[in-house]
Amino acid sequence: MRRLIGMLIIGFFGILAMLTFIMKDQSFSETENRYLQTMPDIELEAILDGSFMDDIETYLADQIAGKDFFLTLKSKTEQALIKRENNGVVKAGEYLIEPFIYQEDKLLKNLEAINQFYQDNQALFDVTVMVVPNQVAIYEAGLPAYLPTDDQFNVLQTIDERLDADSVNVSEVLRQHKEDNIYYHTDHHWTMRGAYLAYQRWFNEKAKPLSDYKSEVVSTDFPGTRYRKFHDLTVPKDTIEWFNVTDGLDLTITYSDGRVTDHYTYPEYLDKTDQYRFFLDGNDALIKIEVKHEEKTNRKLMVVKDSYANSLVPFLLSHYDEIHLIDPRYYKRSLKAYMTTNEFRELLILYNLHTFNDDQSLRHMLY
Amino acid sequence: MVFSSLTFLLIFLPLALASYIVSPKRLKNGVLLIISLLFYAWGEPVYVFLVIFSGGMDYIHGRLMGRFDERAGLRKLVLLSSLVINLGVLFFFKYVDFIIELINSSFQLDMSYLELPLPIGISFYTFQTLSYTIDVYQKKVTVNHSLIDFLMYVSLFPQLVAGPIVRYEAIDDQLKQRVVTKEDRTDGMFRFSYGLAKKVLISNQMAALYEQLTTIEPISVSVSVFIGLSYGLHIYFDFSGYSDMAIGLGRLFGFRFPENFNYPYQATSIKDFWRRWHITLSQWFRDYLYIPLGGNRVGELKWLRNVVIVWFLTGLWHGASVNFILWGLYFGLFLIAETYISPLVSNKLPVTLKRMYTLGVVLVSWLVFSFTDVNELMRYIKGLVSFDAPPTALFYYLREYALLLVVAIIGSTNVYKRIIMKNPSRAVIVAESLFVMVLVVLSMGYLVDQSFNPFIYFRF
Numbered sequence A: 001m002r003r004l005i006g007m008l009i010i011g012f013f014g015i016l017a018m019l020t021f022i023m024k025d026q027s028f029s030e031t032e033n034r035y036l037q038t039m040p041d042i043e044l045e046a047i048l049d050g051s052f053m054d055d056i057e058t059y060l061a062d063q064i065a066g067k068d069f070f071l072t073l074k075s076k077t078e079q080a081l082i083k084r085e086n087n088g089v090v091k092a093g094e095y096l097i098e099p100f101i102y103q104e105d106k107l108l109k110n111l112e113a114i115n116q117f118y119q120d121n122q123a124l125f126d127v128t129v130m131v132v133p134n135q136v137a138i139y140e141a142g143l144p145a146y147l148p149t150d151d152q153f154n155v156l157q158t159i160d161e162r163l164d165a166d167s168v169n170v171s172e173v174l175r176q177h178k179e180d181n182i183y184y185h186t187d188h189h190w191t192m193r194g195a196y197l198a199y200q201r202w203f204n205e206k207a208k209p210l211s212d213y214k215s216e217v218v219s220t221d222f223p224g225t226r227y228r229k230f231h232d233l234t235v236p237k238d239t240i241e242w243f244n245v246t247d248g249l250d251l252t253i254t255y256s257d258g259r260v261t262d263h264y265t266y267p268e269y270l271d272k273t274d275q276y277r278f279f280l281d282g283n284d285a286l287i288k289i290e291v292k293h294e295e296k297t298n299r300k301l302m303v304v305k306d307s308y309a310n311s312l313v314p315f316l317l318s319h320y321d322e323i324h325l326i327d328p329r330y331y332k333r334s335l336k337a338y339m340t341t342n343e344f345r346e347l348l349i350l351y352n353l354h355t356f357n358d359d360q361s362l363r364h365m366l367y
Numbered sequence B: 001m002v003f004s005s006l007t008f009l010l011i012f013l014p015l016a017l018a019s020y021i022v023s024p025k026r027l028k029n030g031v032l033l034i035i036s037l038l039f040y041a042w043g044e045p046v047y048v049f050l051v052i053f054s055g056g057m058d059y060i061h062g063r064l065m066g067r068f069d070e071r072a073g074l075r076k077l078v079l080l081s082s083l084v085i086n087l088g089v090l091f092f093f094k095y096v097d098f099i100i101e102l103i104n105s106s107f108q109l110d111m112s113y114l115e116l117p118l119p120i121g122i123s124f125y126t127f128q129t130l131s132y133t134i135d136v137y138q139k140k141v142t143v144n145h146s147l148i149d150f151l152m153y154v155s156l157f158p159q160l161v162a163g164p165i166v167r168y169e170a171i172d173d174q175l176k177q178r179v180v181t182k183e184d185r186t187d188g189m190f191r192f193s194y195g196l197a198k199k200v201l202i203s204n205q206m207a208a209l210y211e212q213l214t215t216i217e218p219i220s221v222s223v224s225v226f227i228g229l230s231y232g233l234h235i236y237f238d239f240s241g242y243s244d245m246a247i248g249l250g251r252l253f254g255f256r257f258p259e260n261f262n263y264p265y266q267a268t269s270i271k272d273f274w275r276r277w278h279i280t281l282s283q284w285f286r287d288y289l290y291i292p293l294g295g296n297r298v299g300e301l302k303w304l305r306n307v308v309i310v311w312f313l314t315g316l317w318h319g320a321s322v323n324f325i326l327w328g329l330y331f332g333l334f335l336i337a338e339t340y341i342s343p344l345v346s347n348k349l350p351v352t353l354k355r356m357y358t359l360g361v362v363l364v365s366w367l368v369f370s371f372t373d374v375n376e377l378m379r380y381i382k383g384l385v386s387f388d389a390p391p392t393a394l395f396y397y398l399r400e401y402a403l404l405l406v407v408a409i410i411g412s413t414n415v416y417k418r419i420i421m422k423n424p425s426r427a428v429i430v431a432e433s434l435f436v437m438v439l440v441v442l443s444m445g446y447l448v449d450q451s452f453n454p455f456i457y458f459r460f
Helices: A002-022 A044-048 A051-063 A067-080 A104-120 A152-162 A171-176 A192-206 A225-230 A267-271 A309-319 A335-341 A353-358 B006-022 B025-043 B048-067 B072-094 B096-107 B122-137 B147-155 B168-176 B182-213 B221-252 B270-276 B279-290 B300-317 B322-340 B351-370 B374-383 B392-400 B402-411 B415-422 B426-448
Strands: A089-092 A095-097 A126-132 A215-222 A238-243 A250-254 A286-292 A300-305 A322-326 A346-352
Touching: A002 A051, A002 B006, A002 B182, A002 B426, A044 A051, A051 B006, A067 B426, A089 A225, A095 A225, A104 A126, A104 A152, A104 A335, A104 A353, A126 A152, A126 A192, A126 A353, A152 A171, A152 A353, A171 A192, A192 A238, A192 A309, A215 A267, A286 A309, A300 A309, A300 A335, A309 A322, A322 A335, A346 A353, B006 B025, B006 B426, B025 B048, B025 B147, B048 B072, B048 B122, B048 B147, B072 B096, B072 B122, B122 B147, B122 B168, B122 B279, B147 B168, B182 B221, B182 B392, B182 B402, B182 B426, B221 B351, B221 B374, B221 B392, B221 B402, B270 B279, B270 B322, B270 B351, B279 B300, B300 B322, B322 B351, B322 B374, B351 B374, B392 B402, B402 B415, B415 B426
Parallel strands: A126 A346, A300 A322, A300 A346
Antiparallel strands: A089 A095, A215 A238, A250 A286, A286 A322
16 A cells, blocks of 8 residues: 555656646636746756746646646645635635735825825816725624734725825725625625715715616626635635616727727626726726717816726716826826826826735826 | 755656666666756756865865875875865855955945855755765775765755755765665655655745744734744754655665654753754764864863854854854753753653753744844844733734644654554554645645745755
8 A cells, every 4th residue: 555655646746747748838827817837948048047947847836737626725725724814815704805904104105195296286186086995994894803904994094184185085985885795705896886886975966876877797707816816616706797887978998009999898808717807908007088978078087096996987987078097007107297288187096995005106106 | 956846746756766767777876966966956057066066076085085094194184175175165155245244244344245145055065075074084984986976975866955964974885785675665755745745734834824923013922932833843844844855765766864853842851852853963063073072071161162162053054144153052051051950851850841941942942043133033032021912913823823733733743653653554554645645635736826835944
């Protein structure tokens, strides 16, 4: 028996290697939403600096035969060891959640930059800031006891107090509606329902009622970003609901690569993994949306944002002739220059707190 | 290359074994030499020449001593030359920047650093080759005339990067003549698998726990204690797991390497601890430094001096940093204390008490070992006497790792081995075999997930 197992072990290694090499390499992983390491080329330089060897190790981890089996096995083992966390994600009730660690330095720098920008340009721009809490704050009750995570509501309070520009505090309204599917269960984004509440909070009575829009479930098998980290196949996948806000609207959307389309949604992503790209094809440095209303609104909105905005912007379309979206992670020029050249007066800075807490790119465009 | 990598397990190991098995007997050492150099070159494509240089020098020195068999003076000179070259290379790569740093900070200077990466395993293989020239000088072993055999000894991949430190005399006969039986292959594979599981399934998790615990503020006694505990389990499973893998691999190629760990956390005194922890290193220092200095067969003051020198250098061997020196001297202090305060090690004391004393001392030592920044270290030492209520984050992590901590603590004792040994019935053998297979598959799962997998010997 021992001898048999001894041979099995070495055979296991060898056969696994052979299968991995025989199987065709995958260049992109749908489940992980990233490019995979393919077989590296043999180059003297890469060998001498060791990068070839690192690439081989990554190649094996990325392309190994039975990868899903091994990843699930690891996730299951962690659970059997009564661990609730896998790759930084914990399960809290029905939600997969990432803890929040407050990075005071970075966040205060972001606030300062916004305040400075506001003071310098008070005469030119109307600035509104909306920072959205994450699941970790809203579904706090389901979190494992003593999970080291900082209180997002406290931080949002600080933001409110310190901000000179107008801010829209959406904490309370989201908390009240936490049972209404306002966040995805396995993804880090909010849903259109959550985004609607924030829109309503901002526009008050001018907001159109949600019942005006036809709702449609466009996907029931959305494996969110945390689903992919947590890697537990027994967690149910998410549902994506679309409120048909753009019905009857004449849209012209221009992307930073020059591509022009007339639709806000991209159903082709719904059979893939990264289904949040259904909204506006994901993130781009600069997206210009023009809306032809029967009667011009004569309003233009500049939005500086992360991906949370992609669920909220649909509700804004009926209020503006033009909405331009800038993602500072990819857009590296001056915001002021852009707004002046293009004659914008209204500015919305929209972030979720996880990004706002960690972001270093926003302040570099606010000069 | 490290053993706990997919490259090693899936590609290197099967190919190395296969090519060794198919090569004809007289070529086996040559094949093993090439395999070993490839192994080292995979992680150190440039420094592999340093290993060859080092081994070549010691080979020549050995031959020279053989040539000057009758001329004591010349032999001494050759030994001296070998010591200077070996220790010089070690000093140059490992300690020069440290010395520059000390000088810079003491005299407010700004000398530039060499900033050379440390060749992996240099401390291990330098000590191995030194054992050869010193033993040849003392005529404990005969001169090796085969360059291939000798280079193979120096570069032998199982113990090249993280020990055990295999002395030449321990392996002299095996270099020339060895057979690999079926038992060797099976036992070797089992031993390797246990080592792999210790490293991947326990040590890496304990390292992750340690990392998380060090983010907790404020630091009080409970935090410091669990940091020491998690580091102690991490380094034990890492280091002994590595030794298990090395010993197992050695057997696959017919070698019998000395044991390196013997359940050190069951030690009943610090003296006992060092008979069980990194055994080959403490024996090396004993035989090639402590005893030549006179050991304890000298006056009291000289003996104290000897202890201080040996433990200063033992500490320094672990890394070019002040905390490692403190760590070594800390143990020297307790060894001296155990000599003067005999009740500490008295037979009348209950074993449990003696173990608790030993574990306490060792646990604090891991704080010293793990924090290379002395200011940081002092915060955790101060934490030991700060009796505030434990921060809640500590509860979370302990709850998260509760089962793993229990497994690790039991696994660091000889309980498992006693169960297997006591009852070698067929059922136990079957159960053990299946268990080992499961461990290997689980280890693969953790390696594929590319979770935390640190290599801690880069400082050694």
